[in-house]
Amino acid sequence: MSLTIEQEQGARKFLSDLREEIRNHAGVGHSILGRMKTDPRSRFDFKVLAGQHFPLVGNFTRYMELLLLNAPDSEAKCWLAKVLVDEYGERSDGEDHAEHYKKFMHAAGHNPGDEDCIPLHPEVVSFIREHYRISTEEPFLVGLGALGPGHEWSIPAMFELAVGGLRKAGFAESEIAYWTMHLDQDADHGAWLEEALVKYCVEDGNRELIRKGALLSLDARERFWWGVTDKIVAESTRRNLPPGTSATSEQGQLTLRELRKTWHIEARLKE
Amino acid sequence: MAVTDLMIVAFGGPTEECCEKHVECPGQAFCFVNGIFGDNPARRARVDEVVAHYKELGGFSRFNEITEAQGAALQAELAKRGHDLRVTVGYDHWMPRIADQVGKLRGDFLVLVMAPHQSSISWDAYLRRVTEGLDRLDASRRPNWIGVVDPFWNKRGFIDALAERVEAAASSIGADLTNSTTGLVLSAHAVPLPVVKTSKYVEQIRETAELVASKVGAANWMVGYQSAPGDSKIEWTRPYLDRVIVELKESGARRIVAAPVGFLCDNVEVLYDLGIEGAAVATAYDLPFAVAEAVNTHSAFIAQLADNVEARLTHA
Numbered sequence: 001m002s003l004t005i006e007q008e009q010g011a012r013k014f015l016s017d018l019r020e021e022i023r024n025h026a027g028v029g030h031s032i033l034g035r036m037k038t039d040p041r042s043r044f045d046f047k048v049l050a051g052q053h054f055p056l057v058g059n060f061t062r063y064m065e066l067l068l069l070n071a072p073d074s075e076a077k078c079w080l081a082k083v084l085v086d087e088y089g090e091r092s093d094g095e096d097h098a099e100h101y102k103k104f105m106h107a108a109g110h111n112p113g114d115e116d117c118i119p120l121h122p123e124v125v126s127f128i129r130e131h132y133r134i135s136t137e138e139p140f141l142v143g144l145g146a147l148g149p150g151h152e153w154s155i156p157a158m159f160e161l162a163v164g165g166l167r168k169a170g171f172a173e174s175e176i177a178y179w180t181m182h183l184d185q186d187a188d189h190g191a192w193l194e195e196a197l198v199k200y201c202v203e204d205g206n207r208e209l210i211r212k213g214a215l216l217s218l219d220a221r222e223r224f225w226w227g228v229t230d231k232i233v234a235e236s237t238r239r240n241l242p243p244g245t246s247a248t249s250e251q252g253q254l255t256l257r258e259l260r261k262t263w264h265i266e267a268r269l270k271e
Numbered sequence: 272m273a274v275t276d277l278m279i280v281a282f283g284g285p286t287e288e289c290c291e292k293h294v295e296c297p298g299q300a301f302c303f304v305n306g307i308f309g310d311n312p313a314r315r316a317r318v319d320e321v322v323a324h325y326k327e328l329g330g331f332s333r334f335n336e337i338t339e340a341q342g343a344a345l346q347a348e349l350a351k352r353g354h355d356l357r358v359t360v361g362y363d364h365w366m367p368r369i370a371d372q373v374g375k376l377r378g379d380f381l382v383l384v385m386a387p388h389q390s391s392i393s394w395d396a397y398l399r400r401v402t403e404g405l406d407r408l409d410a411s412r413r414p415n416w417i418g419v420v421d422p423f424w425n426k427r428g429f430i431d432a433l434a435e436r437v438e439a440a441a442s443s444i445g446a447d448l449t450n451s452t453t454g455l456v457l458s459a460h461a462v463p464l465p466v467v468k469t470s471k472y473v474e475q476i477r478e479t480a481e482l483v484a485s486k487v488g489a490a491n492w493m494v495g496y497q498s499a500p501g502d503s504k505i506e507w508t509r510p511y512l513d514r515v516i517v518e519l520k521e522s523g524a525r526r527i528v529a530a531p532v533g534f535l536c537d538n539v540e541v542l543y544d545l546g547i548e549g550a551a552v553a554t555a556y557d558l559p560f561a562v563a564e565a566v567n568t569h570s571a572f573i574a575q576l577a578d579n580v581e582a583r584l585t586h587a
Contacts, residue, residue, distance in 0.1 A: 024313050026503045034309020038292075042406070123465040161311070219504045226465035226505075233395035234469070240402035241382075245419040247389035248469040 003202060011201035015194055018211055019153055025215075027222030028154045032229045036165025043169050047108040048235045050101075051118035052228045055256045057101045057178075058116075059128050060151070061087045062265060063135040067143045069267050070136075076144065079196035083152075083189050092181055100178040107175035116256035123227030125254065130220045132265065134213060141206055145213025148197065152190040154218060156183055274418070274587045275378040276357050277349070277580060279342045280369050280397035281385035283362025284332025284538055285325065290366065300325035303332075307364055317502045324543040335365065337536035337567050338385060341576075344568050345383075348577040354584065356381070363397050373404025379416040381583055383576065385535055387424050387479065390462050390472040394422070418583045420576075424475040425482060428575025432566040433479070434486040437530045440563035441487075446526045451491040454524030454558075456515050457483060458545060459533025461496035461507040473508060479532050491524055498544045512545070513552045520556050527553045530563035535572075537565045 003011070022028060035041075064084050071077045089096045105115055135143045159182050166176045173180065200206045234248040285303035289296055296302075304321045308314040325332065339360050346358040361372035382401055386393040398419065405413060423429045437448070437455065446453040457480035467473050476494060484492045495515035499507040510518070516527055529549055531541045546562045553560035566572040 024316075024502075026314070026500070026505075029308070029311045029313025031308050031311070031314070034311030034314065035306075036309065038306060038310050042403070121465070122468050157313070161309075215504070222503065222505050223463070223465045226463045230391040230395075230466050230469055233391045233399045236399040236402050237395045240405055241398055241417060241419060245398065246391075247394040247472075248391050250469070 003199065007202045008198060011198045012194075014201050014207050015149075015197060018149055018214060021211075022149055022153045022214060022218065023157060025154070025218045025222070027218040027220075027225060028157050030222060030225035030229075032225050032232070033158055033161040033165075036161050036168070040168045041165045043108060043171070044236065044239065045232050046166060046169055046171070047105075047110060048232045049228055050105045050108045050110065051115075052121055052124050052224075052231055054098075054101055054105060054115055054118075055120060055124055055128055055259075056224070058098045058256070059131070060147075061096070061098075063131045063143075063147055066132070066265070066267065067135045067140070067147055070140045070143065072140055075196060075199070076140070079148075079192055082192055086185050086189070091185060092177075097178065100181070104171075104175055104178050107171060116260070118255055119250045119253035120255060120259075121227035121231050121253065123223045125259065127220045127224045128259075130216065132263075134216055138213065138216075139209055141200060141209035142213035142216070144197070144200070145210035145215075146217035148193045148214070149210065150214040150217030150221075152186050152193050153214075154221065155186045156190065159183055159186075273378060274356065274381055274416070274584060276359060276376040276380040277346070277383060278369075278372065278376060278380050278401065279338065279345075279358060279360045279383045279385060280401060281338050281360070281362055281535075282334070282393065282397070282538075283338075283365035284334025285365060286331055286335050288366050298322070298326075298330060300330050300332075303365055314502065317500050320501070321539075324539055327547070328539060328542055332539055334536055334538045335360075335362065337538075338362075340568050341385070341535070341573065344570075344573045345576050345580070348573050349580060352577060352581065354581065356580070361400070363400055369397060369400035370404035370407065373401055374407060376414070379414045379587065381418045381420055381580060381587075383420040383580065384422070387422070387429065387535060388459065388472050388475040388533055389422055389424075390466050390470045392462060392466055394470075416587060418587055420579045420583045422475075423575055423579055424479045426575050426579065428571040428573075428578065429566065430479070430482045430486055432569035432572035432575070433483045433530060433532055433563075435569065435571070436563040436566065437483060437487050437489075437528060440530065440561040441528045444526055444528070444559045444561045446528055446559075446561070448528065449488045449490050451523050452525040453489075453491060454516070454519030454522070454527045455484065455487075455489045455492035456495045456512065456519065456527060456529040456549075457492060457532045458495045458497050458512055458529055458549075459508075459531075460540060461499035461509070461511065463503065464506045464508065467508060476533060483530065483532060491519060491522060493519060495529075497549070498540045512549050516549065516552045516556065516558070520558060524558065526559040526561075528561050528563065531565050534565050536567050541565055 068080045134146045237246040285299035342358040361369035495512040496508045497512040
């Protein structure tokens with residue numbers, strides 16, 4: 001479909017406004033990220049953060065694969081496939097992103113094999129559940145909004161702050177490759193995405209769906225960062241102070257391994 | 272073992288002291304609020320909004336001054352009871368910083384968290400700063416024992432102090448708390464719902480409110496949450512203060528008394544968010560409005576803190 005100049009200008013204006021809205025979203029500008037610049041975090045803090053963030057890393061590819069199945073045309077499939085190829089490890093020495101993340105986790109102090117045995121804050125579980133819901137139950141453009149702009153345009157801004165904090169905490173560049181590779185790759189993904197999105201952003205109805213997806217994802221992200229904040233301060237308290245002094249409880253919190261036993265994600269023929 | 276020190280930890284507020292992070296000082300209130308959000312352009316509008324509240328109140332906060340007065344009163348009360356503890360105060364978001372103050376403690380110590388209700392982003396956040404201070408100490412300087420004083424949200428001295436403040440505010444506008452035409456708002460800082468999922472914050476506030484309302488014989492009262500950042504896109508604890516004022520009016524209230532039961536001193540949330548913004552909502556509905564003073568250095572409150580410190584000392 002070829003667009004008139006006016007249609008293309010309108011679509012790009014919408015996307016530009018959406019980028020700005022994402023940049024200023026409280027999930028992207030959460031204080032846990034902002035303060036990494038001004039209020040140094042310890043390796044222990046990042047160990048806690050890593051334990052909560054890993055499940056998001058490990059599930060992202062599945063949301064994308066599920067969304068790919070619902071993509072209405074080849075152009076959309078192409079964008080999703082290009083991102084997936086990176087997620088599978090095409091531009092990261094053949095190792096998928098979850099494997100890279102595990103290296104960071106081990107540098108932060110987790111033992112190999114324990115990555116999926118960490119009690120997860122309820123908002124971590126909610127984030128994953130919400131993204132499976134969006135990528136399978138919402139219209140395709142809502143899913144595209146969530147995994148496209150909601151991720152690709154927000155992650156570089158969030159990770160830039162995180163990388164500053166990781167460096168201040170003394171991590172070597174080789175240990176934080178997962179984070180730094182996303183600064184480049186997601187900038188590329190974001191640019192590819194903008195081109196893929198233009199043709200969908202001519203009609204108001206489509207724009208609303210894409211924006212809805214992006215904001216659903218970012219709202220879940222804001223809740224996720226509060227969950228991580230909650231975990232970091234509570235774990236720090238438990239580590240150094242007498243038992244029972246933390247205000248929080250981990251009661252009922254599931255690990256990723258336990259979640260995998262109860263979640264069944266499938267794409268199958270329905271007649 | 273000998274406990275030598277009592278460390279009081281609290282949120283903090285901007286004073287005239289300069290944080291020296293900028294070549295040209297943009298104002299202590301800006302540095303304080305911007306520090307909370309982490310100098311993040313995405314939150315600049317919210318930072319500017321809160322800084323404006325401070326500026327309307329003179330640009331500084333009495334938070335630290337009042338907290339230090341509470342500490343001095345507590346040290347004196349403990350001395351009267353035969354406990355020679357040196358009180359040191361530190362803040363999460365302003366000088367003197369908690370982690371720096373930990374380095375000045377002489378040996379085994381108690382920590383008193385100046386947050387009446389427990390959530391990770393106050394209680395644990397301040398304690399995290401204590402652990403940060405401990406991490407900086409050489410092994411030889413680390414204390415053998417640290418105790419954390421129990422919280423006090425439902426303790427008699429705290430409730431009595433709050434009740435007295437409520438009654439004084441009610442008297443100031445001729446309000447009879449036992450009559451349902453007086454609406455009583457018991458307010459606390461809103462917190463994001465992800466945080467209350469792991470703590471008893473909401474239940475503790477509810478209990479404080481019930482105890483205070485019962486003590487003053489309030490006929491028409493509600494808990495109200497205040498000061499949630501307007502740029503957050505997620506749910507925070509509700510109902511919000513403005514909604515509560517409207518609901519109390521709808522239930523027959525003709526005047527409103529608001530009491531900051533979730534705050535321990537007259538900080539900007541009490542003076543501006545409750546005292547100015549809350550008053551504006553009430554005025555819009557033609558409701559006379561009075562804000563109770565926070566507990567500050569009320570003698571019953573200080574005595575309660577001393578009771579809790581003594582109770583923890585027995586376990587040292």
